[in-house]
Amino acid sequence: MRADVLAAVNALLTEDGYDALSIEAVADRSGVHRTTVYRRWGSVPMLLVDLLDLGAEDDWRAPDTGSLEGDLIAVNREVRDALSADPSPTLAVIAASFRSPEAAQALRRFWADRYERCAVAVQRAVDRGEVPAGTDPDRLLIAATGPLYHHRVLLGRALTRDEADAYARAALAGAAGA
Amino acid sequence: MRADVLAAVNALLTEDGYDALSIEAVADRSGVHRTTVYRRWGSVPMLLVDLLDLGAEDDWRAPDTGSLEGDLIAVNREVRDALSADPSPTLAVIAASFRSPEAAQALRRFWADRYERCAVAVQRAVDRGEVPAGTDPDRLLIAATGPLYHHRVLLGRALTRDEADAYARAALAGAAGA
Structure with missing residues:
Protein backbone atom coordinates (compact mmCIF):
# COMPACT_ATOMS: atom_id res chain seq x y z
CA MET A 1 0.00 0.00 0.00
CA GLY A 55 14.69 6.54 -1.53
CA ALA A 56 17.10 6.61 1.40
CA GLU A 57 16.06 3.07 2.39
CA ASP A 58 17.29 1.47 -0.82
CA ASP A 59 20.42 -0.64 -1.10
CA TRP A 60 22.41 1.86 -3.17
CA ARG A 61 26.15 1.49 -2.73
CA ALA A 62 29.02 3.67 -3.92
CA PRO A 63 30.57 2.49 -7.20
CA ASP A 64 33.73 0.40 -6.84
CA THR A 65 35.45 0.60 -10.22
CA GLY A 66 39.00 0.24 -8.95
CA SER A 67 39.91 3.92 -9.10
CA LEU A 68 38.47 7.05 -7.51
CA GLU A 69 38.34 8.64 -10.95
CA GLY A 70 36.13 5.80 -12.16
CA ASP A 71 33.99 5.94 -9.03
CA LEU A 72 33.43 9.71 -9.26
CA ILE A 73 32.64 9.49 -12.97
CA ALA A 74 30.09 6.74 -12.22
CA VAL A 75 28.45 8.88 -9.51
CA ASN A 76 28.42 11.95 -11.76
CA ARG A 77 26.88 10.02 -14.65
CA GLU A 78 24.16 8.76 -12.34
CA VAL A 79 23.40 12.29 -11.12
CA ARG A 80 23.60 13.65 -14.67
CA ASP A 81 21.19 11.03 -15.98
CA ALA A 82 18.74 11.67 -13.13
CA LEU A 83 18.83 15.42 -13.78
CA SER A 84 18.50 14.96 -17.54
CA ALA A 85 15.54 12.57 -17.60
CA ASP A 86 12.47 14.11 -19.18
CA PRO A 87 10.43 14.37 -17.08
CA SER A 88 12.87 14.15 -14.15
CA PRO A 89 11.57 13.04 -10.74
CA THR A 90 14.77 14.42 -9.22
CA LEU A 91 14.20 17.90 -10.63
CA ALA A 92 10.58 17.74 -9.48
CA VAL A 93 11.64 16.85 -5.93
CA ILE A 94 14.24 19.63 -5.84
CA ALA A 95 11.64 22.15 -7.01
CA ALA A 96 9.22 20.88 -4.37
CA SER A 97 11.89 21.28 -1.68
CA PHE A 98 11.60 25.05 -2.17
CA ARG A 99 7.90 24.81 -1.35
CA SER A 100 8.02 22.57 1.70
CA PRO A 101 10.59 22.83 4.51
CA GLU A 102 9.79 19.23 5.47
CA ALA A 103 10.58 18.06 1.95
CA ALA A 104 13.78 20.12 1.95
CA GLN A 105 14.87 18.42 5.18
CA ALA A 106 14.07 14.98 3.79
CA LEU A 107 16.01 15.73 0.60
CA ARG A 108 18.99 16.83 2.70
CA ARG A 109 18.79 13.62 4.73
CA PHE A 110 18.74 11.68 1.48
CA TRP A 111 21.90 13.42 0.21
CA ALA A 112 23.67 13.11 3.57
CA ASP A 113 22.95 9.38 3.48
CA ARG A 114 24.35 9.10 -0.06
CA TYR A 115 27.54 10.95 0.94
CA GLU A 116 27.94 8.67 3.94
CA ARG A 117 27.70 5.65 1.68
CA CYS A 118 30.38 7.19 -0.59
CA ALA A 119 32.88 7.66 2.25
CA VAL A 120 34.11 4.08 1.74
CA ALA A 121 35.09 4.86 -1.87
CA VAL A 122 37.14 7.84 -0.71
CA GLN A 123 38.77 5.72 1.99
CA ARG A 124 39.70 3.09 -0.61
CA ALA A 125 41.31 5.89 -2.68
CA VAL A 126 43.25 7.09 0.36
CA ASP A 127 44.46 3.52 0.91
CA ARG A 128 45.53 3.32 -2.76
CA GLY A 129 47.36 6.65 -2.44
CA GLU A 130 45.15 8.45 -4.97
CA VAL A 131 44.19 11.27 -2.59
CA PRO A 132 45.80 12.46 0.65
CA ALA A 133 44.77 10.99 3.99
CA GLY A 134 42.22 13.27 5.60
CA THR A 135 40.44 14.03 2.32
CA ASP A 136 36.93 15.12 3.30
CA PRO A 137 34.47 12.81 1.48
CA ASP A 138 31.57 15.27 1.69
CA ARG A 139 33.58 18.11 0.25
CA LEU A 140 34.91 15.93 -2.58
CA LEU A 141 31.42 14.69 -3.41
CA ILE A 142 30.04 18.24 -3.37
CA ALA A 143 32.93 19.41 -5.57
CA ALA A 144 32.16 16.62 -8.06
CA THR A 145 28.36 16.73 -8.11
CA GLY A 146 27.69 20.36 -7.11
CA PRO A 147 28.56 21.74 -10.56
CA LEU A 148 26.07 19.28 -12.11
CA TYR A 149 23.22 20.63 -9.99
CA HIS A 150 24.24 24.22 -10.67
CA HIS A 151 24.65 23.58 -14.39
CA ARG A 152 21.43 21.65 -14.85
CA VAL A 153 19.05 22.83 -12.10
CA LEU A 154 19.90 26.49 -11.54
CA LEU A 155 21.33 27.39 -14.94
CA GLY A 156 18.89 25.10 -16.76
CA ARG A 157 21.49 24.08 -19.33
CA ALA A 158 21.72 20.73 -21.09
CA LEU A 159 24.45 18.60 -19.56
CA THR A 160 26.32 15.96 -21.55
CA ARG A 161 27.97 12.86 -20.11
CA ASP A 162 31.33 14.26 -21.23
CA GLU A 163 30.69 17.41 -19.21
CA ALA A 164 29.68 15.33 -16.18
CA ASP A 165 32.89 13.31 -16.57
CA ALA A 166 34.94 16.51 -16.81
CA TYR A 167 33.45 17.87 -13.57
CA ALA A 168 34.30 14.54 -11.87
CA ARG A 169 37.90 14.63 -13.11
CA ALA A 170 38.30 18.28 -12.10
CA ALA A 171 37.05 17.51 -8.57
CA LEU A 172 39.51 14.65 -8.29
CA ALA A 173 42.39 16.85 -9.51
CA GLY A 174 41.38 19.42 -6.91
CA ALA A 175 41.45 16.83 -4.13
CA ALA A 176 44.62 15.11 -5.32
CA GLY A 177 46.50 18.38 -5.65
CA ALA A 178 45.22 19.98 -2.45
CA MET B 1 10.39 55.30 -9.54
CA GLY B 55 21.17 43.43 -11.26
CA ALA B 56 22.57 42.56 -14.69
CA GLU B 57 22.82 46.25 -15.58
CA ASP B 58 25.30 47.09 -12.83
CA ASP B 59 28.98 47.78 -13.42
CA TRP B 60 30.25 44.59 -11.78
CA ARG B 61 33.60 43.48 -13.14
CA ALA B 62 35.57 40.31 -12.56
CA PRO B 63 38.20 40.61 -9.83
CA ASP B 64 41.74 41.30 -11.04
CA THR B 65 44.00 40.26 -8.18
CA GLY B 66 46.98 39.25 -10.29
CA SER B 67 46.37 35.50 -10.18
CA LEU B 68 43.49 33.28 -11.22
CA GLU B 69 43.57 31.70 -7.76
CA GLY B 70 43.02 35.11 -6.19
CA ASP B 71 40.33 35.99 -8.71
CA LEU B 72 38.40 32.74 -8.16
CA ILE B 73 38.68 33.08 -4.39
CA ALA B 74 37.32 36.63 -4.63
CA VAL B 75 34.37 35.46 -6.75
CA ASN B 76 33.67 32.54 -4.41
CA ARG B 77 33.77 34.78 -1.34
CA GLU B 78 31.29 37.12 -2.97
CA VAL B 79 28.93 34.24 -3.79
CA ARG B 80 29.43 32.74 -0.33
CA ASP B 81 28.65 36.02 1.38
CA ALA B 82 25.52 36.54 -0.76
CA LEU B 83 24.28 33.03 0.05
CA SER B 84 25.09 33.41 3.74
CA ALA B 85 23.42 36.76 4.41
CA ASP B 86 20.47 36.48 6.76
CA PRO B 87 18.06 37.16 5.23
CA SER B 88 19.60 36.54 1.80
CA PRO B 89 18.06 38.24 -1.24
CA THR B 90 19.99 35.80 -3.44
CA LEU B 91 18.44 32.76 -1.74
CA ALA B 92 15.02 34.38 -1.99
CA VAL B 93 15.44 34.97 -5.72
CA ILE B 94 16.63 31.40 -6.30
CA ALA B 95 13.62 30.05 -4.41
CA ALA B 96 11.33 32.32 -6.45
CA SER B 97 12.88 31.03 -9.68
CA PHE B 98 11.27 27.66 -8.94
CA ARG B 99 7.89 29.37 -8.87
CA SER B 100 8.15 31.54 -11.94
CA PRO B 101 9.63 30.41 -15.27
CA GLU B 102 10.11 34.09 -16.20
CA ALA B 103 12.15 34.67 -13.04
CA ALA B 104 14.17 31.51 -13.72
CA GLN B 105 15.01 32.80 -17.20
CA ALA B 106 15.99 36.20 -15.82
CA LEU B 107 18.19 34.58 -13.18
CA ARG B 108 19.89 32.51 -15.88
CA ARG B 109 20.48 35.63 -17.97
CA PHE B 110 22.00 37.26 -14.89
CA TRP B 111 24.43 34.36 -14.35
CA ALA B 112 25.30 34.13 -18.06
CA ASP B 113 26.14 37.82 -17.97
CA ARG B 114 28.36 37.34 -14.92
CA TYR B 115 30.23 34.43 -16.55
CA GLU B 116 30.73 36.52 -19.66
CA ARG B 117 32.27 39.28 -17.57
CA CYS B 118 34.58 36.70 -15.94
CA ALA B 119 35.93 35.43 -19.28
CA VAL B 120 38.55 38.19 -19.26
CA ALA B 121 39.99 36.91 -15.97
CA VAL B 122 40.34 33.42 -17.43
CA GLN B 123 41.98 34.87 -20.56
CA ARG B 124 44.45 36.76 -18.39
CA ALA B 125 45.27 33.48 -16.64
CA VAL B 126 45.79 31.75 -19.99
CA ASP B 127 48.15 34.58 -21.00
CA ARG B 128 50.05 34.16 -17.72
CA GLY B 129 50.28 30.39 -18.30
CA GLU B 130 48.23 29.49 -15.22
CA VAL B 131 45.70 27.40 -17.14
CA PRO B 132 45.88 25.84 -20.61
CA ALA B 133 44.73 27.76 -23.70
CA GLY B 134 41.18 26.76 -24.50
CA THR B 135 40.10 26.59 -20.84
CA ASP B 136 36.31 27.03 -20.90
CA PRO B 137 35.49 30.03 -18.67
CA ASP B 138 31.90 28.92 -18.04
CA ARG B 139 32.92 25.44 -16.99
CA LEU B 140 35.64 26.79 -14.68
CA LEU B 141 33.23 29.26 -13.08
CA ILE B 142 30.60 26.55 -12.62
CA ALA B 143 33.22 24.23 -11.11
CA ALA B 144 34.24 26.96 -8.66
CA THR B 145 30.85 28.35 -7.69
CA GLY B 146 28.57 25.34 -8.31
CA PRO B 147 29.64 23.57 -5.11
CA LEU B 148 28.78 26.72 -3.13
CA TYR B 149 25.21 26.72 -4.42
CA HIS B 150 24.87 22.99 -3.82
CA HIS B 151 26.38 23.23 -0.35
CA ARG B 152 24.40 26.23 0.76
CA VAL B 153 21.16 26.24 -1.26
CA LEU B 154 20.33 22.57 -1.82
CA LEU B 155 22.06 21.01 1.18
CA GLY B 156 21.25 23.99 3.43
CA ARG B 157 24.58 23.77 5.23
CA ALA B 158 26.53 26.65 6.71
CA LEU B 159 29.42 27.62 4.46
CA THR B 160 32.59 29.20 5.80
CA ARG B 161 34.91 31.46 3.84
CA ASP B 162 37.61 28.79 4.18
CA GLU B 163 35.32 26.26 2.54
CA ALA B 164 34.51 28.72 -0.25
CA ASP B 165 38.25 29.29 -0.76
CA ALA B 166 38.87 25.53 -0.85
CA TYR B 167 36.23 25.03 -3.56
CA ALA B 168 37.87 27.83 -5.60
CA ARG B 169 41.33 26.27 -5.25
CA ALA B 170 40.02 22.82 -6.15
CA ALA B 171 38.34 24.19 -9.29
CA LEU B 172 41.58 25.86 -10.31
CA ALA B 173 43.58 22.66 -9.72
CA GLY B 174 41.04 20.82 -11.86
CA ALA B 175 41.42 23.31 -14.70
CA ALA B 176 45.21 23.59 -14.41
CA GLY B 177 45.67 19.84 -14.40
CA ALA B 178 43.11 19.03 -17.08
Whole structure:
Protein backbone atom coordinates (compact mmCIF):
# COMPACT_ATOMS: atom_id res chain seq x y z
CA MET A 1 0.00 0.00 0.00
CA ARG A 2 2.81 2.44 0.90
CA ALA A 3 4.56 1.59 -2.38
CA ASP A 4 1.37 2.26 -4.39
CA VAL A 5 0.79 5.61 -2.73
CA LEU A 6 4.40 6.76 -3.11
CA ALA A 7 4.51 5.64 -6.74
CA ALA A 8 1.45 7.83 -7.30
CA VAL A 9 3.17 10.77 -5.55
CA ASN A 10 6.25 10.31 -7.73
CA ALA A 11 4.20 10.09 -10.92
CA LEU A 12 2.04 13.13 -10.17
CA LEU A 13 5.00 15.21 -9.05
CA THR A 14 7.03 14.31 -12.11
CA GLU A 15 4.20 14.80 -14.59
CA ASP A 16 2.55 17.94 -13.24
CA GLY A 17 4.71 19.41 -10.48
CA TYR A 18 4.15 20.23 -6.85
CA ASP A 19 0.99 22.27 -7.41
CA ALA A 20 -0.79 19.22 -8.81
CA LEU A 21 -0.18 17.20 -5.64
CA SER A 22 -3.11 16.71 -3.31
CA ILE A 23 -4.27 13.92 -1.04
CA GLU A 24 -7.26 13.47 -3.35
CA ALA A 25 -5.15 13.20 -6.51
CA VAL A 26 -2.77 10.75 -4.85
CA ALA A 27 -5.68 8.64 -3.58
CA ASP A 28 -7.32 8.60 -7.01
CA ARG A 29 -4.10 7.71 -8.79
CA SER A 30 -3.06 4.99 -6.35
CA GLY A 31 -6.49 3.46 -5.84
CA VAL A 32 -6.01 3.76 -2.06
CA HIS A 33 -8.92 5.29 -0.14
CA ARG A 34 -8.61 9.00 0.68
CA THR A 35 -9.31 8.42 4.35
CA THR A 36 -6.46 5.94 4.52
CA VAL A 37 -4.04 8.38 2.85
CA TYR A 38 -5.16 11.20 5.15
CA ARG A 39 -4.81 9.03 8.25
CA ARG A 40 -1.35 7.73 7.45
CA TRP A 41 0.30 10.79 5.82
CA GLY A 42 -1.87 13.72 6.83
CA SER A 43 -0.50 16.26 4.33
CA VAL A 44 1.16 16.70 0.96
CA PRO A 45 4.55 17.59 2.47
CA MET A 46 4.53 14.39 4.52
CA LEU A 47 3.87 12.37 1.36
CA LEU A 48 6.97 13.97 -0.16
CA VAL A 49 8.99 13.31 2.97
CA ASP A 50 8.02 9.65 2.89
CA LEU A 51 8.89 9.41 -0.81
CA LEU A 52 12.38 10.73 -0.06
CA ASP A 53 12.77 8.53 3.00
CA LEU A 54 11.87 5.54 0.82
CA GLY A 55 14.69 6.54 -1.53
CA ALA A 56 17.10 6.61 1.40
CA GLU A 57 16.06 3.07 2.39
CA ASP A 58 17.29 1.47 -0.82
CA ASP A 59 20.42 -0.64 -1.10
CA TRP A 60 22.41 1.86 -3.17
CA ARG A 61 26.15 1.49 -2.73
CA ALA A 62 29.02 3.67 -3.92
CA PRO A 63 30.57 2.49 -7.20
CA ASP A 64 33.73 0.40 -6.84
CA THR A 65 35.45 0.60 -10.22
CA GLY A 66 39.00 0.24 -8.95
CA SER A 67 39.91 3.92 -9.10
CA LEU A 68 38.47 7.05 -7.51
CA GLU A 69 38.34 8.64 -10.95
CA GLY A 70 36.13 5.80 -12.16
CA ASP A 71 33.99 5.94 -9.03
CA LEU A 72 33.43 9.71 -9.26
CA ILE A 73 32.64 9.49 -12.97
CA ALA A 74 30.09 6.74 -12.22
CA VAL A 75 28.45 8.88 -9.51
CA ASN A 76 28.42 11.95 -11.76
CA ARG A 77 26.88 10.02 -14.65
CA GLU A 78 24.16 8.76 -12.34
CA VAL A 79 23.40 12.29 -11.12
CA ARG A 80 23.60 13.65 -14.67
CA ASP A 81 21.19 11.03 -15.98
CA ALA A 82 18.74 11.67 -13.13
CA LEU A 83 18.83 15.42 -13.78
CA SER A 84 18.50 14.96 -17.54
CA ALA A 85 15.54 12.57 -17.60
CA ASP A 86 12.47 14.11 -19.18
CA PRO A 87 10.43 14.37 -17.08
CA SER A 88 12.87 14.15 -14.15
CA PRO A 89 11.57 13.04 -10.74
CA THR A 90 14.77 14.42 -9.22
CA LEU A 91 14.20 17.90 -10.63
CA ALA A 92 10.58 17.74 -9.48
CA VAL A 93 11.64 16.85 -5.93
CA ILE A 94 14.24 19.63 -5.84
CA ALA A 95 11.64 22.15 -7.01
CA ALA A 96 9.22 20.88 -4.37
CA SER A 97 11.89 21.28 -1.68
CA PHE A 98 11.60 25.05 -2.17
CA ARG A 99 7.90 24.81 -1.35
CA SER A 100 8.02 22.57 1.70
CA PRO A 101 10.59 22.83 4.51
CA GLU A 102 9.79 19.23 5.47
CA ALA A 103 10.58 18.06 1.95
CA ALA A 104 13.78 20.12 1.95
CA GLN A 105 14.87 18.42 5.18
CA ALA A 106 14.07 14.98 3.79
CA LEU A 107 16.01 15.73 0.60
CA ARG A 108 18.99 16.83 2.70
CA ARG A 109 18.79 13.62 4.73
CA PHE A 110 18.74 11.68 1.48
CA TRP A 111 21.90 13.42 0.21
CA ALA A 112 23.67 13.11 3.57
CA ASP A 113 22.95 9.38 3.48
CA ARG A 114 24.35 9.10 -0.06
CA TYR A 115 27.54 10.95 0.94
CA GLU A 116 27.94 8.67 3.94
CA ARG A 117 27.70 5.65 1.68
CA CYS A 118 30.38 7.19 -0.59
CA ALA A 119 32.88 7.66 2.25
CA VAL A 120 34.11 4.08 1.74
CA ALA A 121 35.09 4.86 -1.87
CA VAL A 122 37.14 7.84 -0.71
CA GLN A 123 38.77 5.72 1.99
CA ARG A 124 39.70 3.09 -0.61
CA ALA A 125 41.31 5.89 -2.68
CA VAL A 126 43.25 7.09 0.36
CA ASP A 127 44.46 3.52 0.91
CA ARG A 128 45.53 3.32 -2.76
CA GLY A 129 47.36 6.65 -2.44
CA GLU A 130 45.15 8.45 -4.97
CA VAL A 131 44.19 11.27 -2.59
CA PRO A 132 45.80 12.46 0.65
CA ALA A 133 44.77 10.99 3.99
CA GLY A 134 42.22 13.27 5.60
CA THR A 135 40.44 14.03 2.32
CA ASP A 136 36.93 15.12 3.30
CA PRO A 137 34.47 12.81 1.48
CA ASP A 138 31.57 15.27 1.69
CA ARG A 139 33.58 18.11 0.25
CA LEU A 140 34.91 15.93 -2.58
CA LEU A 141 31.42 14.69 -3.41
CA ILE A 142 30.04 18.24 -3.37
CA ALA A 143 32.93 19.41 -5.57
CA ALA A 144 32.16 16.62 -8.06
CA THR A 145 28.36 16.73 -8.11
CA GLY A 146 27.69 20.36 -7.11
CA PRO A 147 28.56 21.74 -10.56
CA LEU A 148 26.07 19.28 -12.11
CA TYR A 149 23.22 20.63 -9.99
CA HIS A 150 24.24 24.22 -10.67
CA HIS A 151 24.65 23.58 -14.39
CA ARG A 152 21.43 21.65 -14.85
CA VAL A 153 19.05 22.83 -12.10
CA LEU A 154 19.90 26.49 -11.54
CA LEU A 155 21.33 27.39 -14.94
CA GLY A 156 18.89 25.10 -16.76
CA ARG A 157 21.49 24.08 -19.33
CA ALA A 158 21.72 20.73 -21.09
CA LEU A 159 24.45 18.60 -19.56
CA THR A 160 26.32 15.96 -21.55
CA ARG A 161 27.97 12.86 -20.11
CA ASP A 162 31.33 14.26 -21.23
CA GLU A 163 30.69 17.41 -19.21
CA ALA A 164 29.68 15.33 -16.18
CA ASP A 165 32.89 13.31 -16.57
CA ALA A 166 34.94 16.51 -16.81
CA TYR A 167 33.45 17.87 -13.57
CA ALA A 168 34.30 14.54 -11.87
CA ARG A 169 37.90 14.63 -13.11
CA ALA A 170 38.30 18.28 -12.10
CA ALA A 171 37.05 17.51 -8.57
CA LEU A 172 39.51 14.65 -8.29
CA ALA A 173 42.39 16.85 -9.51
CA GLY A 174 41.38 19.42 -6.91
CA ALA A 175 41.45 16.83 -4.13
CA ALA A 176 44.62 15.11 -5.32
CA GLY A 177 46.50 18.38 -5.65
CA ALA A 178 45.22 19.98 -2.45
CA MET B 1 10.39 55.30 -9.54
CA ARG B 2 11.70 51.99 -10.95
CA ALA B 3 14.39 51.94 -8.25
CA ASP B 4 11.80 52.48 -5.48
CA VAL B 5 9.54 49.72 -6.77
CA LEU B 6 12.37 47.22 -7.23
CA ALA B 7 13.80 48.03 -3.80
CA ALA B 8 10.37 47.19 -2.39
CA VAL B 9 10.29 43.91 -4.35
CA ASN B 10 13.73 43.02 -3.02
CA ALA B 11 12.79 43.86 0.57
CA LEU B 12 9.49 41.96 0.53
CA LEU B 13 10.99 38.94 -1.18
CA THR B 14 13.90 38.81 1.24
CA GLU B 15 11.81 39.36 4.35
CA ASP B 16 8.78 37.21 3.60
CA GLY B 17 9.45 35.14 0.48
CA TYR B 18 7.72 34.79 -2.85
CA ASP B 19 4.27 34.12 -1.43
CA ALA B 20 4.23 37.56 0.20
CA LEU B 21 4.80 39.34 -3.11
CA SER B 22 1.84 41.07 -4.68
CA ILE B 23 1.37 44.21 -6.74
CA GLU B 24 -0.54 45.68 -3.79
CA ALA B 25 2.21 44.94 -1.26
CA VAL B 26 4.87 46.33 -3.58
CA ALA B 27 2.83 49.47 -4.20
CA ASP B 28 2.23 49.99 -0.48
CA ARG B 29 5.87 49.44 0.39
CA SER B 30 7.28 51.64 -2.35
CA GLY B 31 4.73 54.43 -2.11
CA VAL B 32 4.11 54.15 -5.85
CA HIS B 33 0.47 54.00 -6.92
CA ARG B 34 -0.91 50.52 -7.60
CA THR B 35 -2.23 51.51 -11.01
CA THR B 36 1.24 52.64 -12.00
CA VAL B 37 2.82 49.38 -10.85
CA TYR B 38 0.14 47.35 -12.66
CA ARG B 39 0.55 49.35 -15.85
CA ARG B 40 4.33 49.13 -15.98
CA TRP B 41 4.98 45.60 -14.67
CA GLY B 42 1.65 43.83 -14.96
CA SER B 43 2.47 40.84 -12.74
CA VAL B 44 4.59 39.61 -9.86
CA PRO B 45 6.86 37.51 -12.10
CA MET B 46 7.61 40.56 -14.25
CA LEU B 47 8.59 42.50 -11.12
CA LEU B 48 11.08 39.74 -10.31
CA VAL B 49 12.37 39.69 -13.88
CA ASP B 50 12.98 43.42 -13.75
CA LEU B 51 14.73 43.13 -10.39
CA LEU B 52 17.11 40.58 -11.91
CA ASP B 53 17.60 42.60 -15.08
CA LEU B 54 18.50 45.58 -12.90
CA GLY B 55 21.17 43.43 -11.26
CA ALA B 56 22.57 42.56 -14.69
CA GLU B 57 22.82 46.25 -15.58
CA ASP B 58 25.30 47.09 -12.83
CA ASP B 59 28.98 47.78 -13.42
CA TRP B 60 30.25 44.59 -11.78
CA ARG B 61 33.60 43.48 -13.14
CA ALA B 62 35.57 40.31 -12.56
CA PRO B 63 38.20 40.61 -9.83
CA ASP B 64 41.74 41.30 -11.04
CA THR B 65 44.00 40.26 -8.18
CA GLY B 66 46.98 39.25 -10.29
CA SER B 67 46.37 35.50 -10.18
CA LEU B 68 43.49 33.28 -11.22
CA GLU B 69 43.57 31.70 -7.76
CA GLY B 70 43.02 35.11 -6.19
CA ASP B 71 40.33 35.99 -8.71
CA LEU B 72 38.40 32.74 -8.16
CA ILE B 73 38.68 33.08 -4.39
CA ALA B 74 37.32 36.63 -4.63
CA VAL B 75 34.37 35.46 -6.75
CA ASN B 76 33.67 32.54 -4.41
CA ARG B 77 33.77 34.78 -1.34
CA GLU B 78 31.29 37.12 -2.97
CA VAL B 79 28.93 34.24 -3.79
CA ARG B 80 29.43 32.74 -0.33
CA ASP B 81 28.65 36.02 1.38
CA ALA B 82 25.52 36.54 -0.76
CA LEU B 83 24.28 33.03 0.05
CA SER B 84 25.09 33.41 3.74
CA ALA B 85 23.42 36.76 4.41
CA ASP B 86 20.47 36.48 6.76
CA PRO B 87 18.06 37.16 5.23
CA SER B 88 19.60 36.54 1.80
CA PRO B 89 18.06 38.24 -1.24
CA THR B 90 19.99 35.80 -3.44
CA LEU B 91 18.44 32.76 -1.74
CA ALA B 92 15.02 34.38 -1.99
CA VAL B 93 15.44 34.97 -5.72
CA ILE B 94 16.63 31.40 -6.30
CA ALA B 95 13.62 30.05 -4.41
CA ALA B 96 11.33 32.32 -6.45
CA SER B 97 12.88 31.03 -9.68
CA PHE B 98 11.27 27.66 -8.94
CA ARG B 99 7.89 29.37 -8.87
CA SER B 100 8.15 31.54 -11.94
CA PRO B 101 9.63 30.41 -15.27
CA GLU B 102 10.11 34.09 -16.20
CA ALA B 103 12.15 34.67 -13.04
CA ALA B 104 14.17 31.51 -13.72
CA GLN B 105 15.01 32.80 -17.20
CA ALA B 106 15.99 36.20 -15.82
CA LEU B 107 18.19 34.58 -13.18
CA ARG B 108 19.89 32.51 -15.88
CA ARG B 109 20.48 35.63 -17.97
CA PHE B 110 22.00 37.26 -14.89
CA TRP B 111 24.43 34.36 -14.35
CA ALA B 112 25.30 34.13 -18.06
CA ASP B 113 26.14 37.82 -17.97
CA ARG B 114 28.36 37.34 -14.92
CA TYR B 115 30.23 34.43 -16.55
CA GLU B 116 30.73 36.52 -19.66
CA ARG B 117 32.27 39.28 -17.57
CA CYS B 118 34.58 36.70 -15.94
CA ALA B 119 35.93 35.43 -19.28
CA VAL B 120 38.55 38.19 -19.26
CA ALA B 121 39.99 36.91 -15.97
CA VAL B 122 40.34 33.42 -17.43
CA GLN B 123 41.98 34.87 -20.56
CA ARG B 124 44.45 36.76 -18.39
CA ALA B 125 45.27 33.48 -16.64
CA VAL B 126 45.79 31.75 -19.99
CA ASP B 127 48.15 34.58 -21.00
CA ARG B 128 50.05 34.16 -17.72
CA GLY B 129 50.28 30.39 -18.30
CA GLU B 130 48.23 29.49 -15.22
CA VAL B 131 45.70 27.40 -17.14
CA PRO B 132 45.88 25.84 -20.61
CA ALA B 133 44.73 27.76 -23.70
CA GLY B 134 41.18 26.76 -24.50
CA THR B 135 40.10 26.59 -20.84
CA ASP B 136 36.31 27.03 -20.90
CA PRO B 137 35.49 30.03 -18.67
CA ASP B 138 31.90 28.92 -18.04
CA ARG B 139 32.92 25.44 -16.99
CA LEU B 140 35.64 26.79 -14.68
CA LEU B 141 33.23 29.26 -13.08
CA ILE B 142 30.60 26.55 -12.62
CA ALA B 143 33.22 24.23 -11.11
CA ALA B 144 34.24 26.96 -8.66
CA THR B 145 30.85 28.35 -7.69
CA GLY B 146 28.57 25.34 -8.31
CA PRO B 147 29.64 23.57 -5.11
CA LEU B 148 28.78 26.72 -3.13
CA TYR B 149 25.21 26.72 -4.42
CA HIS B 150 24.87 22.99 -3.82
CA HIS B 151 26.38 23.23 -0.35
CA ARG B 152 24.40 26.23 0.76
CA VAL B 153 21.16 26.24 -1.26
CA LEU B 154 20.33 22.57 -1.82
CA LEU B 155 22.06 21.01 1.18
CA GLY B 156 21.25 23.99 3.43
CA ARG B 157 24.58 23.77 5.23
CA ALA B 158 26.53 26.65 6.71
CA LEU B 159 29.42 27.62 4.46
CA THR B 160 32.59 29.20 5.80
CA ARG B 161 34.91 31.46 3.84
CA ASP B 162 37.61 28.79 4.18
CA GLU B 163 35.32 26.26 2.54
CA ALA B 164 34.51 28.72 -0.25
CA ASP B 165 38.25 29.29 -0.76
CA ALA B 166 38.87 25.53 -0.85
CA TYR B 167 36.23 25.03 -3.56
CA ALA B 168 37.87 27.83 -5.60
CA ARG B 169 41.33 26.27 -5.25
CA ALA B 170 40.02 22.82 -6.15
CA ALA B 171 38.34 24.19 -9.29
CA LEU B 172 41.58 25.86 -10.31
CA ALA B 173 43.58 22.66 -9.72
CA GLY B 174 41.04 20.82 -11.86
CA ALA B 175 41.42 23.31 -14.70
CA ALA B 176 45.21 23.59 -14.41
CA GLY B 177 45.67 19.84 -14.40
CA ALA B 178 43.11 19.03 -17.08
